[in-house]
Amino acid sequence: MIASVAFRNFKALRNAHLELAPFNLVIGPNGSGKTSLIQALMRLRLLSRLPLREPVSAGERDIADGPEVTFRFTPPYDTSEAVISCVSDVQCDLLQVDPLGNDWPGLRGRLQSMRSYIFDHHAIAAHAPEREGAELTANGGNLAAVLLTLREREPESLAKLRAELIRILPEYTDLVCARETDGQIGVHLLLADGAGVIPAENASQGTLYLLAILALAFDPTPPALVCIEEIDRGFHPRFLREVRDLLYQLSHPDGFGLKRAPVQVIATTHSPYLLDLFRDHPEEVVISEKQGTAATFSRLVDRTDVKELLEDGSLGDMWFTGILGGVPEEKHE
Amino acid sequence: MSDARSGLKLAIISESPADEAAIKVLVEAVLRERATWLTPTLRARGWPSVAQVLPAVIRHLHFNTDADGVVVVVDSDDSVVHTPAHDAPGYFHPHCRICQLRAVYRQTTKKLPAARGRDRVLRAVGVAVPAVEGWYLCGRDERVTEAAWTSGQETGVMPYTRGELKWRVYGTDRPSLAHEIKCALEEVARHRRDTRRLEHDFPGFASLANDLRSWRRQID
Numbered sequence: 001m002i003a004s005v006a007f008r009n010f011k012a013l014r015n016a017h018l019e020l021a022p023f024n025l026v027i028g029p030n031g032s033g034k035t036s037l038i039q040a041l042m043r044l045r046l047l048s049r050l051p052l053r054e055p056v057s058a059g060e061r062d063i064a065d066g067p068e069v070t071f072r073f074t075p076p077y078d079t080s081e082a083v084i085s086c087v088s089d090v091q092c093d094l095l096q097v098d099p100l101g102n103d104w105p106g107l108r109g110r111l112q113s114m115r116s117y118i119f120d121h122h123a124i125a126a127h128a129p130e131r132e133g134a135e136l137t138a139n140g141g142n143l144a145a146v147l148l149t150l151r152e153r154e155p156e157s158l159a160k161l162r163a164e165l166i167r168i169l170p171e172y173t174d175l176v177c178a179r180e181t182d183g184q185i186g187v188h189l190l191l192a193d194g195a196g197v198i199p200a201e202n203a204s205q206g207t208l209y210l211l212a213i214l215a216l217a218f219d220p221t222p223p224a225l226v227c228i229e230e231i232d233r234g235f236h237p238r239f240l241r242e243v244r245d246l247l248y249q250l251s252h253p254d255g256f257g258l259k260r261a262p263v264q265v266i267a268t269t270h271s272p273y274l275l276d277l278f279r280d281h282p283e284e285v286v287i288s289e290k291q292g293t294a295a296t297f298s299r300l301v302d303r304t305d306v307k308e309l310l311e312d313g314s315l316g317d318m319w320f321t322g323i324l325g326g327v328p329e330e331k332h333e
Numbered sequence: 334m335s336d337a338r339s340g341l342k343l344a345i346i347s348e349s350p351a352d353e354a355a356i357k358v359l360v361e362a363v364l365r366e367r368a369t370w371l372t373p374t375l376r377a378r379g380w381p382s383v384a385q386v387l388p389a390v391i392r393h394l395h396f397n398t399d400a401d402g403v404v405v406v407v408d409s410d411d412s413v414v415h416t417p418a419h420d421a422p423g424y425f426h427p428h429c430r431i432c433q434l435r436a437v438y439r440q441t442t443k444k445l446p447a448a449r450g451r452d453r454v455l456r457a458v459g460v461a462v463p464a465v466e467g468w469y470l471c472g473r474d475e476r477v478t479e480a481a482w483t484s485g486q487e488t489g490v491m492p493y494t495r496g497e498l499k500w501r502v503y504g505t506d507r508p509s510l511a512h513e514i515k516c517a518l519e520e521v522a523r524h525r526r527d528t529r530r531l532e533h534d535f536p537g538f539a540s541l542a543n544d545l546r547s548w549r550r551q552i553d
Binding site for chain 1: 376380408505506507509510511
């Protein structure tokens with residue numbers, strides 16, 4: 001989908017470039033551009049909905065060296081380049097596609113299906129109107145409606161989702177979507193051994209986040225690209241392997257026996273334990289760095305000593321020590 | 334093999350639930366009896382984390398549980414492979430993981446007072462060369478042996494990579510945990526009744542088996 005992103009003066013990303021893989025785990029200190037990367041992608045999605053502007057030459061712009069983000073794409077769209085730039089300080093909505101060929105409608109459709117998530121357990125637990133179940137919203141706030149829609153339209157997918165939930169969290173035996181007294185849809189979890197029913201609002205944060213990720217992983221028509229911030233949040237370190245597997249199910253469906261197009265995944269984390277799980281695939285790890293107020297990206301696999309690093313210990317420990325970079329700057333007197 | 338759980342209460346330190354499930358089968362196959370497994374299970378984050386947490390694990394098992402023994406299995410990765418020469422009295426190879434783990438155990442238990450009716454928690458150490466997937470392929474792919482790997486280390490031409498072994502076992506380089514457990518259990522089922530082939534092809538497993546067989550003598 002997205003092959004690379006190049007930034008110029010976009011927030012802290014003054015001069016940064018990143019080649020994107022089918023799966024990307026982005027690590028780095030706060031304020032190092034992880035969220036800015038996702039915001040740039042979502043801005044591309046937003047602007048792709050609008051009619052394209054006529055090309056504006058640099059000379060016609062009010063500001064010089066204003067923010068600019070350049071996107072390149074994977075086949076079959078690899079001949080196109082999309083550039084978001086600013087005409088003035090207050091107008092940063094210029095999307096230009098070059099060349100604007102016959103494949104723009106197809107590419108535009110793919111761009112518009114990109115999604116970004118920052119899950120909120122309060123929102124996930126909330127009841128949702130039935131009509132809002134088409135796709136999961138950015139905070140997971142319509143999960144109940146999404147699951148109900150899945151049950152009605154793709155019952156096999158919901159059955160697989162339910163089976164995976166029960167395998168990962170064996171304290172539950174079932175997942176039920178039902179109309180609540182307020183007329184909206186709510187989610188309930190049935191405890192094993194008939195020990196009772198847990199409404200979503202009483203479920204743990206980790207359980208709710210897992211439900212949201214399951215809903216993405218078992219979406220029969222998933223987005224072209226999914227960004228998830230703080231993917232480790234709320235999970236016990238031992239559960240992170242399951243979380244990684246669900247994301248791999250999105251990005252590498254063939255490995256899971258699924259016959260659908262792969263979803264490009266960009267996930268951010270601050271968890272060394274999650275990073276440990278990428279020892280066999282260092283090409284999927286992106287390190288964001290902040291030096292002063294400027295941020296850059298690099299790929300772990302591009303380091304010349306990556307083989308030795310992987311032999312010497314866990315990636316998480318290496319990251320914490322600072323060997324990999326991607327750690328906060330410290331002020332020294 | 335009897336279905337009745339034996340008096341041996343054991344702990345495993347493993348890197349994943351898949352390793353743990355397979356190693357339990359192999360340990361019971363060697364002991365020729367069922368064991369009682371300590372819960373919650375112990376997990377480490379790969380090498381060198383295993384060696385780092387092992388002293389604390391041993392002390393915990395010794396003082397806070399009634400475990401009879403602890404089973405430690407790690408991958409060799411690209412480290413020096415254990416050889417019979419390493420077993421010579423007083424010998425210790427600083428880059429061999431079996432030697433290192435045995436040394437950690439020796440140092441940790443040396444000054445522990447008796448607790449819970451035993452002098453110490455017994456240990457069984459095995460190293461899968463180069464990874465546990467090698468053990469899984471034993472009996473299915475005769476080209477995968479510890480000797481093939483060490484020969485590759487000597488000549489500089491490796492017979493396979495760890496990634497290739499994973500692919501051969503799981504059919505993908507990104508197996509889900511559930512798939513990994515399923516494949517691991519299917520593969521070790523070949524050795525459930527007879528571990529001699531595994532011990533022959535993988536001396537790192539034979540070390541584990543020898544440790545386990547010595548436990549009865551030490552306990553009785």
